[in-house]
C-alpha cells in the first residue's frame with residue numbers, strides 16, 4: 001500500500017474520531033443546578049481554573065484546537081481535569 005495514502009487515511013480517521021468525541025461531549029463542561037462547571041466526582045463541587053500545563057497545550061495543538069481545553073481543579077476533591085466549553089455563549 002502507498003505510504004502517503006496510508007498516512008492520509010489515518011489522518012482522516014483521526015479527525016473523524018475528534019469530531020465524534022466532540023459530538024459525544026467528551027470532556028465537556030458539566031453543569032448541575034448550582035454550578036455551571038462542576039466536578040465529575042460524586043460531590044459535584046465547582047471546578048476552578050488553574051494554569052495550563054505543557055501537556056494541555058500539546059493536547060490542544062494535536063487536536064487542531066478543536067476543543068480549546070482549559071485546565072480545572074475541583075475545590076473539594078482536588079481532582080484536576082481538562083474541560084472545554086462552547087466557543088460562544090448564545091443567549092447571555
Ligand SMILES: [Zn+2]
Nearest residue numbers: 039041074077
Ligand atoms: Zn471533585
